[in-house]
Amino acid sequence: MGANLSEMLADLQENQVIEAVKERLAKGEPAIGIIDELQHGMELVGTRYQAQEYYLSELIMSADIFKSATGLLGDAFKASGEKIGKIVLGTVFEDIHDIGKDIVSIILSCNGIDVIDLGVNVPIERFVEAVRQHKPDFVGLSCLLTTAYDNMKATVEALDAAGLHEGRKILIGGGPVDETTRAYVKADAFCKNAQEAADMAKKMLGVN
């Protein structure tokens, strides 16, 4: 039964997942077990994405099914789940592109990282406040526009000035981001894609 729910989610069988969750709740099964299986389903999605069987299309669909299914479980979901690390993530100020950032958010979540997603067009002070408040292991900065490099750089500088860079890594990514960009904005690493972000984060956390 348990494996089925994970597989159903990984196979994007939306109706079956929702029906199965409702049925099991009606039978009085504890939410925590259901959550574990749904999370395992998202891990399978991540594995298939890594193997290039799945693409953004499947990430978006699976994340939506996951959201609907866990929505049926109420507060139990919010209290659940062990996380291996935490990231404050956002698209930098004056850039409203969210797709790349959202892919990273899904993949990191699948890999057990708690994602504090600040959205797009995030003012520098908001990154600083969020890092101060959430004390993440990582800060993830995304952009699609080359004109956003300077705001990315200013965000790194503001975190440096607030003493919030120490003890955590700043990762950057996005269409026009490469090693030259990393050097320019003085981030710790750049990630070519979402999977590389997850692999890098896990490596930095010492997790296999």
Add this chain to the structure above:
Amino acid sequence: MAQASDLYDERLQRIKTAVALAKPDRVPCVPLGDSFAAKLVGEKLSVFCTGRPEAAYKTMIRAFTSLGEIDGIQHAGFDANMLSTIWLSKVRMPGVDLPEDNLWQVEEQELMKPEDYDVIIKDGWQKFTDDFWLNKLDNLGARVQPFFASMPAAMQAWKDLGIVPFSPVIVTIPYEYFCGARSMREFIKDLYRRPDKVQEAMDVVMPVLVEQARQLARGLNLHGLWVGGWRSASEFLSRPLWERFVFPYYKQIVEALVDEGAIPVLHWDSNWTRDLEYLLQFPKAKCVFSPDGATDIFKAKEVLGDHMCIMGDVPAEMLALATPEKVTEYCKRLISEIGPSGFILAQGCDIPPNAKPENVRAMIASVHQ
């Protein structure tokens, strides 16, 4: 000194030789830079980007005639409202929604609802878009009309300077329109939740788009047209979805344009490396594949080199941050490894507004060295 008309013929021949996969006397250079042109001449983006198309193409001409000898220009003019016509999305404008010198940005918003597929199927594409332009895109038709009206004069102005306006019009497939109007997240969910409905609507839209593309090619006597792709890139979609909702539609529009004697310029942003083999189904030596730096252009050469001209792909990040020496080095690699036959040098996608002028000069100069 050569007459402009002689230069034009010589440069057009150079481009056509490359498209035909033969070896021109040298690799042609056909760039594009709209916001970059405004920055170069010191014009605010809010002033450049909308409402004054004649001034905009003159700004582009002023910029590109100061950077070295180019063979052609991809777009003859610019108005940011034009982006709304191909994305069916609102565009945040500098000076209106953004600070005066910020780059315009397409807004991700669900303006089209799932029930609109039925409206398209029942009433047709023309009626749907007329209504959408008027009511969802704040009377887009009135805002974009001056740009369309300026096109013939813009093309002639470049031609008078001996520069080929190579692909001044953009056409695309139903996927891109629907994805822009629905928002990417909602549209991708549609592909799972109501795939037959999406396909039925696409099949209603497609003949209209093909006919429009044919008429544009004919009416403006175009050498080439951009066949745009951005959200339908291979990197965003699993192959079964791509095979069903993307490729067959590109094939139809490409074949129609070739039939009209026009060159389809596959201006494809993001990463299409996975599906390059499919492009072998397009007519040989009649198209241009124009990746933006995300697709592996060297892999494209390996797969398509004997079949299709390749154009590109000096990346935006290199033009913005690297040195002229690095740009020259990359361009020389492109010229020798992707060219010298069947290759046109250009930036990937569009030259960004913060490109260093000396880097753009280095790119253009590299074909003359």
